[in-house]
Each structure stands twice: as structure tokens, then as C-alpha cells.
Amino acid sequence: MIRKLLSLFGSTILLSTMATAAGAQDMMDEDARWSIAIHGGAGTINRDKITPEQDQAIRAALSEALEAGSKVLKDGGSAMDAITATIIILENDPHFNAGKGAVFTWDKTNELDSSIMDGSDLSAGAVAGINGTKNPILLARAVKDNSPHVMLSGEGANQFSREQGLEQVTPDYYATPYRLKQIEDLLARKVSAADVDYKFGTVGAVAMDKDGHMAAGTSTGGMTGKRWGRIGDSPVIGAGTYADDRSCAISATGSGEYFIRLGVAHEICARIRMRWPIAIAEAQLAVPKDEEGNYTYAVHASEFMLSDEEIQQIADDVIAELGELGGDGGIIYATPWGQAGYSFNTPGMYRGRATSNGEMAVAIYGDEE
Template sequence: MRNFRSLALTFVLFTAMMAGNLFSAKASEQDSDPRWSIAIHGGAGTLDPDRMTPERRAAYEAALQGALDAGKAVLADGGSAMDAVKAAIIPLENNPLFNAGRGAVFTWEGRNELDASIMDGRDRSAGAVTGVTTIKNPILLADKVRTDSPHVFLMGEGAEQFAGEQGLETAPPEWFATEARRSALERMKANQLSALDVDHKFGTVGAVALDMDGNLAAGTSTGGMTGKRWGRIGDAPVIGAGTYADNRSCAVSATGWGEYFIRVGVAQEICTRLRYRFQIDLNAAQLTVPKDKEGNPSYYIHSYEMPLSLEAAQEEADIVMSDVKDLGGDGGVILVTREGHALYSFNTTGMYRGRATSDGVNEVAIFAAE
């Protein structure tokens, strides 16, 4: 009897080993067909189609498509998700249509203070800066914090000093300032308005990407809210709130009323929910597998057989954004999953956005119905 049990155990181990080899072969076969995805945003908010002139719409769509093209060119050429995120964000930071870099809103004191963050899904390394005033492309400084400093988050003068040591390009105050943003601050002060009254949209910019190696990355850049005071910091530079990337689930960049996104921890909350949703769906499927006489499953479902669906990812993102809305906040997110789904979720009338994938998807949109 003991020899029979030993023989049976050997057979089980051999079967498991062969199944493992089969899994590796199938996984390798999957990997032979690499894919990439990217999504971008230029802010969400109260957008009215009736107030959008054809010329202004064309300008926004061209800017979004240009940023999308820059990012997808990196991915299509086999480049990294990190490089694609930076490539997409830089032209948005340089475009005065958006509230990031050039075109950033003014603080109460009449300055442009810039925030940015970036995260690598491979090792969850991250970098962030807040309150910088001379850095032409804050997203590049955030990445330098990630790669060339022992820290994650730098602020103000210290961040500027670090940027100087890294040789990053600077710009004078007039580079960032625009008359439209200055006028918004003047109206806010003259009429005692709130930032939401003068900012019809949150012009924060961001990008998320999946590269051909299966790595994810996310980045976000902003000028904050018009008339912000007392060193106010929103969600954009806060890892876990406005930006998060984890190869186990997804990459997220957010735009909206930062105080609420911080309280919910929106970006990490979505990634965590997707990670556990995948495991829950896998476990549920396993329960449907027939069992033998001894109650053992006749077959084990492997993870490659049950990728997280687009519908499941959308559902989890929508739940988190609903939570933000229930608290009183508004805004939106873009995300790319490890399976390559590129999607959006927002609770406003519109969000400047775009996405592209190796499957041929290429689109930009503004209003919710699009």
C-alpha cells in the first residue's frame, strides 16, 4: 500500500510538472504577440458643447492627437512605457491650452506653481514635485527624482535646486503665464468667486501606457487650481491619489477636484480593486470546475486563461469615481490595464482625452457622449 501511494504521488508530481511546462509554453506563445496601449488626458470638468467653437475644438483635438502620436510612436517602436508617458506629457505641458507647465493657472499671489508625478509599474518606483516655478517640463523633474534621488517627493526651492544639479531646462515666469489664466484670477478676486467658478475644467494633463514588454507607467502634471493659497497641493503630485502604476494590475492618471481624489486615494484604489477583481473572478471560475470522487478539481484554471475583461475594469473604475462623486468631488481618470485595455471614467460633462492601441484603436474625444 505504501509503495502504491508513493507511485501515485510520483504520478501527481509528474502531471503537475507537465502542466507547468504546458503553462510556460502557452504563456510564451502569448508573449510572442506583444501589444501596447496608451491613454492621455488634458483635464475633465464642466464642458458645454454649445460654447465650444469649431476653431477651439480643432485646436484641442490637434493638441491631443499630437501628444497621443508622440507617445504611441515610442511604444510602436518597442520603447518603454515610461518613455512613452513622458513623450506624451511634454507637448501638453508646452501647450497653453492646458493647465500644466505653460498655461498653468495662477496662485492667489499671482504665480504659476507647478506639480507633477510619475510612476513605473515594474518596481513601483516613483517621483513627484510640487510648487516649482522655473522648471519648463515638471514631468522630467519628477522622473529625475525617481531615478536620481533617494526620495519620492520634493517641493519648492529644494526641488528647484535638485533640478539645477540635474541640468534640467528652466524657463522664466513669462513662459508659463498666459493672459487667459491671469484674467481668470482677476475675475476670481473681483467677484469673490471660487476656483470652480472660474475654472470650467481641470486642465491637468496625464498619460498612462503599457509597452511591448508588459510594463506599465503613469504620469500627471498640473498647475493646480486658480487662486490656490497657503501652499495648497492637489492630487496630481500625490502618488496613489493622482498617479499610480503597478504591473500586477494597471496604470492610472487622474484629473479633477484634488481634495476628493486624495481622500479616496483614487489612483491606487483603482489598481488595487483591479488586482483583487482578477483574483476573485479566477476563484469563482475555479469553483465551476467538476471535482473527482475525492473532491479534488479535475482541472486548475490558469491566470492566462482568464484575463481581466474590459467590462470588469470599467466597472471597478466607475465604482471609484462614483465614490468621489458621492463625497462631492468631480473629475476623471484614464487607465491602461496589464491586459492592454485603455479606458476612461469620469463624472463630469466632458474630459479632454485620447487613446491608442496596437490593435488599431486611435481616437481623441472631449464630451461625455463621444
């Protein structure tokens, strides 16, 4: 088995020897690999803006969600089930802008968006501008599984939710004192929308299961004070959510208009998918040749992976382009090779990741690993 390590810019290739007994064991271990990454929003998340009590509560919520998704994957469950279980917990927690705790529109109503995608067959479901459903991610999944459509919106999506027997709530379920104060301050012109939305509380999860299948999901209440039925990137497949077993799974959070314009989620997956065969060809060129000029070993895709550094560089490059357009926010990713991580251009992002190699951690601020 050939192992490939790339430098940060993908310029240095090192090749190891072929599989040994230890290498064969590595491949056996890889058959049981899984990974998951989660987010609860990105933005101006500094230590001076969050009390110690809030910090503790947010970390506890992220940990609970991460552990729920990890358990599904450890037990051999699907990536789809793992991200669904994870996002439900985040939607039920008022610290985030999704489900309970969703922000208010200009008219002091709630309009929630959500999407989900299965990387094994590229099936997807999304809903926009909904209310009445307790967990929007379940409605997005129902659209994927039980309708011929990819996206439903407004009252039609609400009707579909009721027909599917999903748990319904009254409009006051989403409200919290904190969110009500935000919209009231905005409407009273005490603060600007930019000041209100000092962080984006959208939630999301991405995962790879033991079968190598990818999944991604995102859920949000949108922007405080949004008007005219505004829809951001969260329910837009390819912008805020994307999953493809051939490349990666992505969930985004941030200034949605810019994520839509750049097609961030699909862009990252496309670059990974295009880079992989190029990297394999580069590795093949580095294999020694025999006296007749033939390669002594043929690099096979099944035993080859992009390095952690190269995956991170691709994600960082796209987020840098987002910033050049004027957009703020970040993404989480999972890959077919078991990597899980994030990239963001804001001071902080509520985030966490866990893998089958024992890693499990949550973080808030930009200076945390």
C-alpha cells in the first residue's frame, strides 16, 4: 500500500514502501473508519462577548450533539442517521439559531430553512420559509425520502409536514427572550442588523459512516429582521449543503448570499474530486522504474488518499475566495478517507469533530485547535 503525504501546498510527494503486515492491519482498521463534524454557527465569537456560563452551556450542547452522532456511527449506523440525530439536538437547544431559538423576521415571525443530502446516491431534500415543524431537519429528510421533489417552501412545505405526521408546534415554541429582544432592538432602531447578527447560529453536521457513505445537513432560522421571504444558503443544495461519496460532505454557516454566489459547498467537493486523480498520477510518476522503464508498482485509487493538509488547503482556498467577495462564515467537512474538519474566516465558530481513531473535541474561538 502506498502512502502519500503532501505539503501544505501539495508540492512535495513522499512515497512509502508497499504494504507490510502492519500496513495490511491498517487497511483492516480503515474498513471500520467513521468521522463526523458539527457546527453551531460562525461569526464575531470572542471571549468578551460570551459569559463563562454561556461558554459552558454551548460546549455542553455541542458535546451532546457530537456524542449522539458518534454513537450512531460507532454502532454501525448510517451517516444520514448520524447527522439527523446530531442536528435534532442542536435544533432543540435555544443557544442556536435553528428550531427552538430561531431568530425573528421583520414581521416578528419565524421562517426556518433546512436541507439534507445523501452522498451515496446524491438524493437531497430541502425546505424553506417553514414554521410549525418542531425539527426542520426531519422535514427536509422527509422531502428527500417521501416526495419526488428536492425543495419545498412556505405553506406547501408546512402542509407536507403535517401529512408526513411530523411533530408540530405552535408559533410561540421557537421564541426565546433573547431572540425577541434582538428583533425589538432592531425594529426600534437601537441597533443595526449587523450589530444584532454578531454571530450566525445556523447548525449543521457532516459524516462518513463505516460503509464509506457521506451525508450532510444544515438547519437555520435565517437572519434577524429578514424581509420579503428571504432565503439564504442553508436550504440550497450546493451552496450551504452538499454530499458526494466521491469527494466530501459540507455544511456551511455565514452570510448566505455570498455562499450562494460562490456555490461554496459544491465548489469544495468539486475541487477535491478533481484533485484526487491528479494526485494519484503525480504519485505514480514518483514510483521507481525497472530496467525496462516500467513502473515497479501501480498506484491504485483504493489505496490512495489526499492528505489532511491538502484537504484543508482546498477548504481554506474557497473560504478565502468567499472573503474576497465580502462574505463571512465557515464550513465543516468530512471526506471519504475519514478526515473531519472546518474552515472559517470569522473570529470564531461553534464546532466539534470526532473520528474512529479516538478524536473527540469541541471548540468555540478561533485560537482553539
